[in-house]
Amino acid sequence: MPDVIAGYLNGGYSVTIEADGTKTRKTIDPSVPPVHPEHMDLKITDWCDAGCCWCHEGSTRRGKHGSIDATLDLLSDLPAGVEIAIGGGDPLSHPRFPDLARGLRSLGDERQPSWPAPSAKLADGPSRREGVARP
Secondary structure (H helix, E strand, O other): OOOEEEEEEEOOEEEEEEOOOOEEEEEOOOOOOOOOOOEEEEEOEOEOOOOOOOOOOOOEOOOOEOOHHHHHHHHOOOOOOOEEEEEOOOHHHOOOHHHHHHHHHHOOOOOEEEOOOOHHHHOOOHHHHHOOOOO
16 A cells, blocks of 8 residues: 555545655546646746856846745645745755745645755755755
C-alpha cells in the first residue's frame, strides 16, 4: 500500500501525492473543470547576479524582489499537495527567502515546494540555511 502524504479534490478530479513523489489523478466527473493548479511556477524575484547567457528569465542585478507576504497569502488558499516550484532570478538571494520557507511550513500541511539550491548560496551562513533546512 503506497504511503499517501496528501490528497485533495480539484473540481471533478481526485489527486493524491505519495511519499515517493508519485502523483495520481483520477477522473470523478469530467464535466467539472479543475478549480486550481496542480503545479505552480512561482517567481519570487527578478534579481540575479549570475549573468547566465542562456537565462530565459531575463533576471539581472537590477531586478526587484517580490512580496513574500503576498506570496504566502496567495499560496494559503491552495490545498495540500499542490506542487510549487519557487524560482526567479535567484530565489535564495531574496532577503526574505527564509520567511517564505518558514511560512510554507507553518501552513501546516504537505505542500510540495522545490527551489534551486546552489551550494554556494546555502554556504552563506546560518541565516540562509535556517529557512531551508527542516528542523
